[in-house]
Amino acid sequence: MRCPKQKNTELVASKLDGDLKCSHCESCQGHWLSADDYETWRSQQEKPKKPLSGLDFDLEFQPSEYDAKAGLCPECGSYLARTRIDLKQPFYLERCAGCGGMWLDRGEWETIKKLNLHVVLPHVFSSQWQIVMREMLQTEHERQAVIEKLGKDLAEQLFKLTDAIESHEHGDFAAAYIMRRFDRDKYLDLNLNS
Structure with a gap:
């Protein structure tokens, strides 16, 4: 051969x-x-x-x-x-x-x-x-972007919190709470700046 x-x-x-x-x-x-x-x-x-x-x-x-x-x-x-x-x-x-x-x-x-x-x-x-590899690579790129935007310490805190929320039986409630907070704060900012 x-x-x-x-x-x-x-x-x-x-x-x-x-x-x-x-x-x-x-x-x-x-x-x-x-x-x-x-x-x-x-x-x-x-x-x-x-x-x-x-x-x-x-x-x-x-x-x-x-x-x-x-x-x-x-x-x-x-x-x-x-x-x-x-x-x-x-x-x-x-x-x-x-x-x-x-x-x-x-x-x-x-x-x-x-x-x-x-x-x-x-x-x-x-x-x-x-x-699966493309999804894993995309996840890794997103993870690196979070580290770049938030800094390593805050990003690590976010990753730990995300893992805890994902594994909790009421994690969907926590995720909805966070999203509502962001939506409310965004709405308040728009109204205050008008």
Whole structure:
């Protein structure tokens, strides 16, 4: 099998995490995971409690110089589909739609392990996961905007209060109270300034 990114380089048998069989490119340092080898390994792993509960979007990772390069499946020759992992420095994972094998550029395996995604890799390529990721990224952007507007201390107080209100059985009453206060104060300001 040839490397999807270094077409003249043969992949060599190797292992990730001790017992996950893979094929390794000694030139670009990428790894090919066949669908069967990955599923065999995954079936022996503990499932993460909440792999999609929140990603560390600030995780530092420098993608490989080959990350943007399209590749062909070393097993069946199909083009590899890509899915974006949104971190401070985004990168792409690649998967063959034909055989289900996955290509990981240099350092991506270690990064997806830190993100707790290594045991759910096929799910990462689903449209459902992409929707969840967009929502999580939007939430993170909103959180950063609140910190910028209110300052870190007040923002942290707001986040704690929001969590408490959300988990309280009458949290909807508290949220309505806050909204009424803002609406009333806005109305008073408009009338006083007229």
